[in-house]
Amino acid sequence: MGINFEFATATQVVFGNGTVSKIPQLLQGMGHNVFLVTGKNPDRAKFLTENLEAEGFSVIHFRIEKEPDTEMISKGVNLAREKDCDAVLGFGGGSVIDSAKAIAALAPNKGDLLDYLEVIGKGKKLEEKPLPFIAIPTTAGTGAEVTKNSVIHSPEHHVKVSLRSPLMFPDVAVVDPELTLSMPPEISATTGMDALTHLLETFVSNQANPFIDMLCREGMHRISVSLKKVYENGDDLKARQDMAFAAMLGGMALANVKLGAVHGFAGPMGGMFPVPHGAVCAALLPAVMEVNIKALEEQNQNQWLEKYNEVARILTGNSKAIAADGIQWAKNMVDVLKIPNLSTFGLSVSDFPILIEKAKNASSMKGNPVLLSDEQLMKVLWKLNIQN
Numbered sequence: 001m002g003i004n005f006e007f008a009t010a011t012q013v014v015f016g017n018g019t020v021s022k023i024p025q026l027l028q029g030m031g032h033n034v035f036l037v038t039g040k041n042p043d044r045a046k047f048l049t050e051n052l053e054a055e056g057f058s059v060i061h062f063r064i065e066k067e068p069d070t071e072m073i074s075k076g077v078n079l080a081r082e083k084d085c086d087a088v089l090g091f092g093g094g095s096v097i098d099s100a101k102a103i104a105a106l107a108p109n110k111g112d113l114l115d116y117l118e119v120i121g122k123g124k125k126l127e128e129k130p131l132p133f134i135a136i137p138t139t140a141g142t143g144a145e146v147t148k149n150s151v152i153h154s155p156e157h158h159v160k161v162s163l164r165s166p167l168m169f170p171d172v173a174v175v176d177p178e179l180t181l182s183m184p185p186e187i188s189a190t191t192g193m194d195a196l197t198h199l200l201e202t203f204v205s206n207q208a209n210p211f212i213d214m215l216c217r218e219g220m221h222r223i224s225v226s227l228k229k230v231y232e233n234g235d236d237l238k239a240r241q242d243m244a245f246a247a248m249l250g251g252m253a254l255a256n257v258k259l260g261a262v263h264g265f266a267g268p269m270g271g272m273f274p275v276p277h278g279a280v281c282a283a284l285l286p287a288v289m290e291v292n293i294k295a296l297e298e299q300n301q302n303q304w305l306e307k308y309n310e311v312a313r314i315l316t317g318n319s320k321a322i323a324a325d326g327i328q329w330a331k332n333m334v335d336v337l338k339i340p341n342l343s344t345f346g347l348s349v350s351d352f353p354i355l356i357e358k359a360k361n362a363s364s365m366k367g368n369p370v371l372l373s374d375e376q377l378m379k380v381l382w383k384l385n386i387q388n
Contacts, residue, residue, distance in 0.1 A: 003209070003210055004209070005209035005210070005211050005212070005256075006256065007211055007212075007252075007256050008148070008166060008169060008255065008256065009146045009169060009252050009255060009256075010135070010145065010146045010169050010170045010171070010172065010173040011169065011170070011171050011172065012026075012171065012172045012173070013146065013172075013173045013175065013248070014026070014172060014173070014174045014175070015175045015176075015244075015245070015248070016175075016176065016177075017176060017177055017178045017237070017241070018176060018178060019174050019175070019176045020048065020136060020174060020176040020178075020179060021051070022174065023048060023051065023052070023089070023134065023136070023174060024051055024052055024054075024055040024057070026134060026172050026174070027052070027057065027087060027089075027132075027134065030086065030087040030132035030171075031085075031086025031087045031132065032056060032057050032058060032086070033057075033058050033060070033083065033084060033085050033086050033087070034052060034057050034058065034059050034060065034085065034086075034087050034088070034089055035060050035062060035076075035079075035080045035083070035085035035087070035088045035089070035100075035103065035104075035107075035131075036048070036049065036052075036059050036060065036061050036062070036088075036089045036091065037062045037063075037064060037076065037088065037089065037090045037091065037092070037096055037099055037100035037103065038061065038062075038063055038064070038091050038092055038096060039063070039064060039065070039091075039092040039093060039095070039096050039138075040063060040064070040065040040066075042061060042063055044091075044092075044138070044182075045091045045092075048089075048091060048136075049061075060079070060080075060083045060085055062076050062079060062080075062099075062103070064092065064095055064096050064099045066095065067095045067151075067153055067160075067270070067277070068095055068098055068099040068102070068150070068151075068152050068153065069152065069153040069154065069155055070113055070114070070117075070152060070153070070154050070155070070156070071155075072099065073099060073102050073103065073106070073113055073150075073152055074112060074113050076099060076102075076103040077102075077103050077106045077107055077112075077113070080103050080104075080107040080131070081107050085107065085131065086131060086132070087131055087132040087133070087134070088100050088103055088104035088107075088131050088132070088133045088134075089133075089134050089136065090133070090134070090135050090136060090170075091136045091138065092136075092137075092138050092139075093137065093138060093139040093141070093142070093187075093191070094137075094139065094141060094142030094144045094151075094191075094194075094277070096138075097135045097136075097137060097142070097144040097145055098142075098144050098149075098150040098151050098152070099150070100133065100135070101130075101133060101135070101144065101149075101150045101168055101170065102150035102152065102163050104130045104131040104132070104133040104168075105126055105130040105131075105150070105163065105165065105167065105168050106130075106163075107130075107131050108128040108129065108130065108131060109126050109127055109128045110127070110128075111124070113152070113163070116163055116165075117152065117154075117161050117162070117163055118161050118162050118163070118164060118363070119159065119161045119361070120154055120157045120159065120161055121161075125165065126165045126167050126168075129167055130167055130168060132171050133170045133171055133172075134170060134171060134172045134173075134174060135170040135172070135173045135174070136174045136176070136179070137173075137175060137179070137180075137244070137247070138179040138180060138182075138183075139180060139183055139187060139191045139247075140177075140180050140183075140188075140191055140192065140195060140230075140240070140243035140244045140246070140247040141190070141191025141192060141193075141194040141195045141247050141278055142191070142194060142195075142247065142251065142277075143195065143198060143247050143248055143249070143250040143251015143252065143253075143254065143255075144251060145170060145173035145174075145175060145248065145251060146169070146170070146173050146248055146251040146252050146255060147168075147169070147251045147254060147255040148164060148165060148166055148167075148168045148169045148255050149162040149163060149164035149165075149168065149255075150162065150163045150164075150168070151267075151277075153270070153271055154271065157271070158271050158272050159267065159268055159271035159272075159358060160266075160267045160268075160270045160271045161267070162363070169255070173248070175244050175245075175248055176244075177237065177240045177241040177243075177244040177245075178237070178240075180240050180243065180244055181234060181235060181237065181240060182234075183230075183234060184234070185231050185232075185234065186338070188227075188230045188231050188234060188243075189227075189231050189278070189282070189337035189338070189339065190276050190277075190278025190279045190281075190282060190337075190339070191247070191278050192223060192227040192230065192231070192243055192247075192278075192337075193227075193278050193279075193281055193282035193285065193333070193334075193337065193339070194247075194250075194277060194278035194281045194282075195219070195223060195243065195246050195247040195250045196220065196223045196227070196246075196250075196281075196285070197259075197262050197263070197281040197282075197285050198247075198250030198251065198253060198254045198259065199215075199216045199219040199220045199223070199246065199249065199250045199253060200216070200220060200285070200289075200311055201254075201259040201260040201262055201263060201364075201367065202216055202250070202253035202254055202256075202257040202258075202259060202367075203216035203217070203220070203253075203307060203311065204260065204292070204304060204307045204308060204311070204369045205257045205258055205259065205260060205367040205368075205369065206258075206367060206368065206369050207257045207258050207367055208257055208307075209257070212252075212253050212256060212257050215249045215252055215253050216249070216250075216253055217310075217314060218246075218249060219245070219246035219247075219249035219250055219253075220246070220311065220314045220315060221314050222242040222243070222245060222246040223242070223243065223246045224314060224315045224316075224317065224329075225239075225242060226238075226239035226240075226242035226243055226246075227243065227333065227337075228333070228336060228337075230243055231336070231337055257367065258363065258364060258366050258367025259364040259367050260288065260292075260364060260365070260367050260368040260369065261284075261288045261291075261292065261359070261364075261365060261368045261372060261377070261380065262281055262284045262285055262288045262364075263281070263362070263364035264359045264360075264362040264364045264365030264368065265280070265284055265288075265355060265359045265362075265377075265380070265381075266280045266281055266284065266364075267358075267359075267362050267364065268354075268355055268358035268359055268362065269342075269347070269355060271358075272347075272351065272354075272355070273342075273345045273346045273347055274345055274346070275342060275345035275347070279339055279340060279342070279345075280342065282333075282334055282337065282339040283334065283339055283341070283342050283384055284380065284384070285330050285334075286327050286330040286331045286334065286383070287379075287380045287381075287383035287384060288380055289308070289323075289326065289327045289330060290327050290383065291372065291376050291377075291379050291380050291383070292308075292368065292369060292370055292372075293305065293308050293323050293324075293327070295370045295372060295376060296308070296369065296370050299370065301369070301370060304369040304370070305323060307369075308323035308326060309321070309322050309323050309326075311323070311326045312324070312325040312326030312327075312329065315329045315330070316329050341384070341385065341386070341387065342384055342386060343386045343387045347384075347386055348386060349386055352378060352381045352382075355381065356374055356377045356378060356381070359377060360374075360377070
């Protein structure tokens with residue numbers, strides 16, 4: 001059959017400690033009126049603003065205080081248009097980078113956000129090229145700095161959906177592990193498990209290919225060695241570097257291969273409840289692994305079962321590990337990282353039927369290595385041990 005695959009990512013990746021200092025240089029030729037998107041504490045980017053202004057750039061600030069929603073993105077797009085911005089920077093976590101990416105994409109295009117959103121909108125293609133965009137992650141989880149979509153919450157529809165286009169890959173991804181040193185343990189935990197889920201789900205995806213597998217193996221290994229370290233000691237720069245690198249690899253993987261049932265559930269769940277995306281992924285991962293593996297065994301899908309065996313060997317560091325050991329490793333990590341039970345955020349057993357219906361329609365579900373029935377999807381949710 002041969003090897004056949006396609007791969008796309010950010011136009012340029014600049015990785016390494018201290019690389020954030022290169023932003024003014026990287027902006028040369030993109031314009032001088034810069035739209036800077038930051039998180040709820042814009043003072044973290046004060047040094048960047050000062051450096052840009054010293055080089056003659058004009059900086060318009062826009063703050064994202066929570067996971068982006070349709071109203072927030074529309075507001076940012078209107079401001080970028082009003083100020084006639086000619087380049088966009090996203091400095092922050094996944095929510096900030098997704099917001100900046102969406103604003104850069106929509107500012108030059110006619111119409112409003114709903115014209116272009118998947119599932120709840122018209123899903124139109126972008127007609128104009130997005131504004132030049134540089135992504136600068138300050139967390140290590142989403143890999144949004146190298147993806148072609150933005151995840152946006154619609155409060156009206158109680159769901160998270162994507163704005164997606166091959167034109168939306170950042171022009172430059174500046175990944176500086178030193179920027180992640182300030183992450184508190186709980187954020188290090190949830191973002192790290194998000195990165196692991198990206199890598200694991202794309203590795204066992206029904207769309208997997210040898211090139212993506214190579215990225216996933218490297219990323220999962222680094223997380224297996226360093227996630228616990230950054231949780232227990234946030235100043236461990238070597239471990240922070242491992243996590244930033246792994247998160248970036250996860251972003252590259254998911255931009256080219258569909259995910260699976262964890263993310264199939266995560267979109268609807270995040271839209272219905274105020275739960276951090278990484279916490280959803282962490283809680284669901286062992287449950288989905290367990291149900292998937294049993295379904296694959298029943299269907300004698302040995303090719304995918306061997307991949308789960310390989311996942312176990314990578315995560316445990318034990319060359320004799322089997323799939324069940326990988327499940328146990330994931331369960332143990334959820335405990336070590338003190339991932340909260342999802343009932344903490346309002347999820348109850350009565351929500352299971354609607355979650356299943358929404359999950360079945362999610363784009364990510366199409367990448368799951370085995371088609372899960374309603375009964376099997378319900379088993380995933382029961383394994384979350386939701387307390388009513």
